[in-house]
Amino acid sequence: IRSWAHEYVMSRQIPYSRREHHAKIWSFLWDEDILLQVKSYIREHKWDISPQMLMIQMNEIILPGLGFAPSPTIHINTARNYLKELGYTYAKVKKGIYIDGHEREGVVVYRKIFLEQMSKFEHRMPIFSGDNLDEITWPDSNIQPLILVTHDECIFSAYDGSRSLWIPDGEQPLRKKGNGRSIHVSEFLTDVCGRLALPDEMQVSDDFPREACVIMHPGKNNDGWWKADDLISQVIERAIPIFEARFPGCQALFAFDNASSHATFSPDALIAKNMNLN
Structure with a gap:
């Protein structure tokens, strides 16, 4: 507290919080050189980027190229967090309007008719059993x-x-x-x-x-x-x-x-x- 008070007296500015900036949770994205190369790579692969691709690029190209020795590596979960931090979201590509008609009244009625008809054939169809359903029991001779x-x-x-x-x-x-x-x-x-x-x-x-x-x-x-x-x-x-x-x-x-x-x-x-x- 004394050091914060002294810094405020000398600079008349509130000290910048170092919370979550401990060495154990340091992020490579805080390094400007790494951040620039990561952003450049993501721009080149804007529509096909994935955590796997970013992890490989950082571990094999970016970090060794900037002289990190021995070269550290990141996990795929870290790469996924980096993408989220840079404004990316894993989502479905939307194209037009999709309407699910599986529960329409006419479909449900016909489905019941179909199942009733199929049940009439079951006694003539082979039955599959076993852990892998590879054992076949055929109807009577x-x-x-x-x-x-x-x-x-x-x-x-x-x-x-x-x-x-x-x-x-x-x-x-x-x-x-x-x-x-x-x-x-x-x-x-x-x-x-x-x-x-x-x-x-x-x-x-x-x-x-x-x-x-x-x-x-x-x-x-x-x-x-x-x-x-x-x-x-x-x-x-x-x-x-x-x-x-x-x-x-x-x-x-x-x-x-x-x-x-x-x-x-x-x-x-x-x-x-x-x-x-x-």
């Missing part, structure tokens, strides 16, 4: 086994990007318009073997497909667009033949998403755009 085959469809785009990033407070990354080059994957899965495909040891003719998966590059200037006709061809020419070869004596129960791309008219349906109205 007088019951034809029924295997659920689900359609798994996904599209991967070049501009998808990460859903969550370390971003500056109050800012959002401006991503490129459109999706960029895309890859569309149409796959079939079963709980018995995973991907619907033939095992390597199974010998078939050269023109027989070995997997049900179909990959295309959608777009006007690429492979076109995935339509219901493409899905039907995949089921008839790939999924069913592979299933019958892989699971002889079994029956498949195919499950598809209720997507608009899966809807189609019969070949002889009256469609206005295909009719001659003149």
Whole structure:
């Protein structure tokens, strides 16, 4: 207290508090040279910075480059605190408005109908047990086994990007318009073997497909667009033949998403755009 009083008498200024500036909790960001290099590195990686990247940069580049010997290191938790101190927050990238429709009245009603229908097939389906669910119990010999085959469809785009990033407070990354080059994957899965495909040891003719998966590059200037006709061809020419070869004596129960791309008219349906109205 005497030293504080003496300092005030001599300088007429209230002494600056040294609280939390003890040597045990000294921060590298208090060093101006380190702070400048850290800020410069973060600016270069504004939209892809992460605590892991900052930790590696400080431990391998910044601190050794400034002559710290033996070079100290920081933990990833420290790097995370540094990002927060410099105004970064780990948050989801917002793009438009998302509305969750899983609890809509019509969806709930249909879900109950679907579950009731699926319960009728349970006695014909295999049962999985064991710690890793790798033990399969098949139905009785007088019951034809029924295997659920689900359609798994996904599209991967070049501009998808990460859903969550370390971003500056109050800012959002401006991503490129459109999706960029895309890859569309149409796959079939079963709980018995995973991907619907033939095992390597199974010998078939050269023109027989070995997997049900179909990959295309959608777009006007690429492979076109995935339509219901493409899905039907995949089921008839790939999924069913592979299933019958892989699971002889079994029956498949195919499950598809209720997507608009899966809807189609019969070949002889009256469609206005295909009719001659003149």
